[in-house]
Amino acid sequence: SQFCEAGIGYGDSECGVLSSSMSKILIKGGTVVNAHHQEIADVYVQDGIIVAVKPNIKVDDDVIVLDATGKFVMPGGIDPHTHLAFDFMSTQTVDDFFSGQAAALAGGTTMHIDFVIPVNGSLSAGYEAYTEKAKNACMDYGFHMAITKWDEIVSREMEIMVKEKGINSFKFFLAYKGSLMINDELLLEGFKKCKSLGALAMVHAENGDAVFEGQKRMIELGITGPEGHALSRPAVLEGEATGRAIRLAGFVNTPLYVVHVMSIDAMEEIAKARKSGQRVVGEPVVSGLLLDDSGLWDPDFTTAAKFVMSPPLRPSGHGKALQAALSTGVLQLVGTDHCRFNSTQKALGIDDFRKIPNGVNGIEERMHLLWDTMVESGQISVTDYVRLTSTECARIFNIYPRKGAILAGSDADIIILNPNSSFEISASSDHSRSDTNVFEGRGGKGKVEVTIAGGRVVWENGDLTVAPGSGKYIDMPPFSYLFNGIDKEYAKYLSSLQAPVKRFKATT
Numbered sequence: 001s002q003f004c005e006a007g008i009g010y011g012d013s014e015c016g017v018l019s020s021s022m023s024k025i026l027i028k029g030g031t032v033v034n035a036h037h038q039e040i041a042d043v044y045v046q047d048g049i050i051v052a053v054k055p056n057i058k059v060d061d062d063v064i065v066l067d068a069t070g071k072f073v074m075p076g077g078i079d080p081h082t083h084l085a086f087d088f089m090s091t092q093t094v095d096d097f098f099s100g101q102a103a104a105l106a107g108g109t110t111m112h113i114d115f116v117i118p119v120n121g122s123l124s125a126g127y128e129a130y131t132e133k134a135k136n137a138c139m140d141y142g143f144h145m146a147i148t149k150w151d152e153i154v155s156r157e158m159e160i161m162v163k164e165k166g167i168n169s170f171k172f173f174l175a176y177k178g179s180l181m182i183n184d185e186l187l188l189e190g191f192k193k194c195k196s197l198g199a200l201a202m203v204h205a206e207n208g209d210a211v212f213e214g215q216k217r218m219i220e221l222g223i224t225g226p227e228g229h230a231l232s233r234p235a236v237l238e239g240e241a242t243g244r245a246i247r248l249a250g251f252v253n254t255p256l257y258v259v260h261v262m263s264i265d266a267m268e269e270i271a272k273a274r275k276s277g278q279r280v281v282g283e284p285v286v287s288g289l290l291l292d293d294s295g296l297w298d299p300d301f302t303t304a305a306k307f308v309m310s311p312p313l314r315p316s317g318h319g320k321a322l323q324a325a326l327s328t329g330v331l332q333l334v335g336t337d338h339c340r341f342n343s344t345q346k347a348l349g350i351d352d353f354r355k356i357p358n359g360v361n362g363i364e365e366r367m368h369l370l371w372d373t374m375v376e377s378g379q380i381s382v383t384d385y386v387r388l389t390s391t392e393c394a395r396i397f398n399i400y401p402r403k404g405a406i407l408a409g410s411d412a413d414i415i416i417l418n419p420n421s422s423f424e425i426s427a428s429s430d431h432s433r434s435d436t437n438v439f440e441g442r443g444g445k446g447k448v449e450v451t452i453a454g455g456r457v458v459w460e461n462g463d464l465t466v467a468p469g470s471g472k473y474i475d476m477p478p479f480s481y482l483f484n485g486i487d488k489e490y491a492k493y494l495s496s497l498q499a500p501v502k503r504f505k506a507t508t
């Protein structure tokens with residue numbers, strides 16, 4: 001990792017404060033790509049906002065001009081799923097809001113949404129804690145909020161989070177028994193509350209009771225290494241929990257977002273629900289799309305342990321199927337679940353896989369790996385790439401077109417990607433803090449050469465120029481498009497329930 005512990009900036013040769021000012025920028029002659037359209041045009045940026053997108057824009061001499069001829073000019077990536085400065089499994093992730101975001105910017109991601117974890121069940125205390133953690137942010141960010149217990153106070157606090165704190169999504173963990181896991185009764189209460197607030201319900205879908213049983217079985221068999229992680233929580237448990245959450249969300253008639261879809265089993269539940277008209281969103285993560293579980297059997301503990309995440313990486317075949325689901329619209333956007341630990345932290349579980357902190361990297365690698373795997377291979381178009389990495393996330397979390405678009409009036413979060421250039425991944429050259437990288441040695445075509453975040457050039461020619469505190473908290477309003485008209489079908493269903501009642505009354 002290139003992170004400079006002593007300093008707060010990045011450069012080719014030294015660590016120091018490298019804060020770029022917000023400038024007037026003209027991006028000339030690139031192919032400007034939005035989710036539904038692409039055209040050759042110039043993009044003019046002033047005061048952090050895109051002012052114009054059209055051919056042949058003329059500007060004064062005080063404007064920074066970036067030549068994008070032969071390159072793609074696209075909205076910066078939005079990562080819907082990260083854990084920065086996350087206290088988890090007796091330790092804290094190595095990446096905080098500054099180092100994780102700096103890495104993101106170097107990889108072409110300009111906004112992320114992180115998960116606030118309540119403090120002793122208190123949502124407001126959790127919100128305060130995360131606001132503090134994010135003080136050194138160097139790019140824009142938003143918050144989801146986890147719900148870990150249920151009572152009247154939590155219910156009221158959910159309302160405050162939505163109406164006053166800019167949070168429009170709540171996550172329910174169906175796994176991590178004994179810590180974050182909740183039961184079906186709570187899930188139903190939470191779903192009902194989400195529906196009434198116009199907030200999106202999200203689930204980590206694995207059957208936590210069965211995982212607990214699976215872990216016990218492994219230990220009884222004497223399997224204590226990282227491979228026990230995969231063996232103890234097979235895909236069927238992810239499929240079960242995904243199906244259950246979908247059915248309960250359908251019962252309450254509220255939209256559902258399934259985070260880190262890792263298996264065919266879960267993906268097929270989502271496909272079935274969407275086919276029947278239910279509003280379910282499926283988010284695969286870049287690790288699940290590209291990696292399989294074979295690394296967990298590596299005889300070297302450090303190598304094997306770096307792949308431990310939940311739900312686990314699956315046997316070969318699942319990733320390819322998830323890629324196909326992404327390209328055919330069964331799954332809608334791609335996250336990372338960036339939750340990075342170094343090898344010393346992973347070693348907490350050297351004698352017992354249940355103690356290996358769960359989590360892998362991806363915030364810096366997502367845009368490159370997705371381009372190479374999906375666009376270079378011809379599985380998706382460039383416009384699809386923009387939709388899957390940025391626009392759909394902005395729509396789902398109700399911040400489009402401020403984010404997720406290259407349009408006049410949108411925030412100036414922009415990348416320039418050179419399809420003829422190439423990238424390589426290694427823990428020794430990435431920009432976050434860990435000493436391992438699950439994508440070590442991978443490379444491919446398509447390189448983010450420039451990242452502009454909030455109107456500042458923060459990444460250019462391999463130099464990262466980031467300023468702590470320059471990132472803004474983005475309020476996300478409730479009632480996204482996923483709620484639009486959702487009760488119309490439901491009203492028909494309710495009135496159909498009245499028919500037998502009326503018939504019964506008429507005959508008595």
Ligand SMILES: NC(=O)NCCC(=O)O
Nearest residue numbers: 204309310337339358359
């Ligand atoms: N996924 C993972 O292994 N760690 C982060 C927490 C979560 O998202 O479940």
Ligand SMILES: [Zn+2]
Nearest residue numbers: 204259260310
């Ligand atoms: Zn999770």
Ligand SMILES: [Zn+2]
Nearest residue numbers: 081082083337
């Ligand atoms: Zn996660």
